[in-house]
Amino acid sequence: MNTAPRTLDEHYDLARSKLRPDHTILMDEGSPISFQEFQVSVRRLVQALREAGVGAGRIVGYSVHNGLPAFTLPVAISRLGAACQPLYPMIPDEVRAAAFVQGRASFAIVARATVESFSAAAATQGAAYRILVLEDLLHAEDAPLPAAIASPEQPFLLTTSSGTTGKPKAVFLSQRNVASSLAAARDLSSYGPWSDDPDYRAMIAFPQSTSGVMILLGTAFLGVCQVFTRSLSPARFLEIAHAVDADAISAPPAWLEALLAVPVAPTNRAPSIRGVAVGMDFLSSSLLLRLSERFPALEGVANGYGLVETATVFMRWKGSGKASFEGSTSVLSLTPGVGNEIRVCDGEGQIVSFGEDGELRVKGPSVVGGYLGTSDGFEDGWFRTGDIVRSVDATTVELRGRSKYLVKRGGKSVSPLVVQDVVDRAPGVLRSAVVGVPHPLYGEMVWAFVVPVPGVSFSPGSVMKTARAELPVHMVPDRVEVVDSIPLGRGVGKVDREALIARGQAILQSLGV
Amino acid sequence: MMQQQLTWETCRDRVAEFLGVESAEVARSTHLFNELAIDSLGIFSLGMHLIEAFGVKVPLSEVSSIATVGDLYEAMERHREVEA
Numbered sequence: 001m002n003t004a005p006r007t008l009d010e011h012y013d014l015a016r017s018k019l020r021p022d023h024t025i026l027m028d029e030g031s032p033i034s035f036q037e038f039q040v041s042v043r044r045l046v047q048a049l050r051e052a053g054v055g056a057g058r059i060v061g062y063s064v065h066n067g068l069p070a071f072t073l074p075v076a077i078s079r080l081g082a083a084c085q086p087l088y089p090m091i092p093d094e095v096r097a098a099a100f101v102q103g104r105a106s107f108a109i110v111a112r113a114t115v116e117s118f119s120a121a122a123a124t125q126g127a128a129y130r131i132l133v134l135e136d137l138l139h140a141e142d143a144p145l146p147a148a149i150a151s152p153e154q155p156f157l158l159t160t161s162s163g164t165t166g167k168p169k170a171v172f173l174s175q176r177n178v179a180s181s182l183a184a185a186r187d188l189s190s191y192g193p194w195s196d197d198p199d200y201r202a203m204i205a206f207p208q209s210t211s212g213v214m215i216l217l218g219t220a221f222l223g224v225c226q227v228f229t230r231s232l233s234p235a236r237f238l239e240i241a242h243a244v245d246a247d248a249i250s251a252p253p254a255w256l257e258a259l260l261a262v263p264v265a266p267t268n269r270a271p272s273i274r275g276v277a278v279g280m281d282f283l284s285s286s287l288l289l290r291l292s293e294r295f296p297a298l299e300g301v302a303n304g305y306g307l308v309e310t311a312t313v314f315m316r317w318k319g320s321g322k323a324s325f326e327g328s329t330s331v332l333s334l335t336p337g338v339g340n341e342i343r344v345c346d347g348e349g350q351i352v353s354f355g356e357d358g359e360l361r362v363k364g365p366s367v368v369g370g371y372l373g374t375s376d377g378f379e380d381g382w383f384r385t386g387d388i389v390r391s392v393d394a395t396t397v398e399l400r401g402r403s404k405y406l407v408k409r410g411g412k413s414v415s416p417l418v419v420q421d422v423v424d425r426a427p428g429v430l431r432s433a434v435v436g437v438p439h440p441l442y443g444e445m446v447w448a449f450v451v452p453v454p455g456v457s458f459s460p461g462s463v464m465k466t467a468r469a470e471l472p473v474h475m476v477p478d479r480v481e482v483v484d485s486i487p488l489g490r491g492v493g494k495v496d497r498e499a500l501i502a503r504g505q506a507i508l509q510s511l512g513v
Numbered sequence: 514m515m516q517q518q519l520t521w522e523t524c525r526d527r528v529a530e531f532l533g534v535e536s537a538e539v540a541r542s543t544h545l546f547n548e549l550a551i552d553s554l555g556i557f558s559l560g561m562h563l564i565e566a567f568g569v570k571v572p573l574s575e576v577s578s579i580a581t582v583g584d585l586y587e588a589m590e591r592h593r594e595v596e597a
Binding site for chain 1: 534558
């Protein structure tokens, strides 16, 4: 019998049956939070929300800062059979107020410090939702936890996806989607026997992102102590990792680059780090090798792959030992035990043979039912990821790139990931990003933006030499542009491709070509 | 960017630099497609590098007749004279 949890409540109840009350489930800036405290917070919130009228079918918007309530709120809302719409508190009041209206929220929870300005913004939006103050909810009476009522197919988490077209779309993750994501997060944070240790501690960089909450709850309910910081300072992150003897880090590649840029000091060495879980962006072997130099005990790396529409991670690459860091991180295997299946299809929707390229499609408990208001991108439960992959076998693919990022050069498609993987390995390259810069003659030119290793003599010719030796002619960069840094977008720090493309266009204009 | 004086040697060095090969591997008779493995669009990419270095543009209409590094150099020489 399959007893895998199908709802967030089932995950939580499993944790309640296994974890001791005095087990440290979270660390807020290094301060321990016991499972007992976590449970009390959930119960108080359930009680307060129930008194406020939250119940089955209602949507509760909230925006709270990093801290225990950011993680106990979704658990409490789930317990009442309601759905949640979390939004970052740094988003302007007017934008959040409008988003809660669009999300059809019945309630909006904000911190007391912002209630006045948020209420004014909500009034201008004609919002009908009731505004609740977080601090008031936290002081409700502690009452017994009610039995779970949410069904697996019930909508639970309203969020937005950049979509496969780049246009934001609203998505509702069901309870089953979220439960699958928690299971995938567990797999991602499991590096081997050492990560089953009861004292295993992991640092998480963006705990409030949709994937961050899933990773945090998924692993915390398993008994992993998740450590988070309140600030967005990489230096602070490393100091806390050092102070708590963190065993692993979970972060996007850009954040790991930021950590590597922090000067090493006796108070931030974090020598106990043995595992790194990555996601959200391309992971280069260059970054892995530099991480293994910075953290000499590093032995396990997991690179998660997924989209909002798949409740984040559903496939992953895992490397063990330094030799594995030198190879490609783009060979992804379906996360075991979750129950998803994949297909690689050509333009007509026919399944391609192993060894051939096509678009990755996925079906299963991780896949959302569709976007709100449109069924585009979904066919018979299969979600079209928009990512081009090489089919390896029934559960394994090699990622070639997002179809929207593929560079169309002279009628041929070029995977920027494949080019970047080669460029990153050229002598003197610290990191790089590859984009297509529009040009009437080419369609798009292949531009490699390269940050050289500081203090080392660097020539773009070294990149061209490596690229010409390892890539087909049409994939060799048309230009190697040396830059001080790779621009990052907002949010979790993905490469800002638009900024790079704009820079390329400005250079073309200055050259008059 | 500071532009260089166009000579065969400076042109050869810039071609070598762009391709990541040694200058000694580039002669006037070196074939761009067959020996240096550049595709037709790659010629324009190389051309862009040379425009930056020497400030000399070769019209698109003439590019199709360029086969060797020597051809490229001579076309640039002709247009340097025109521009001067």
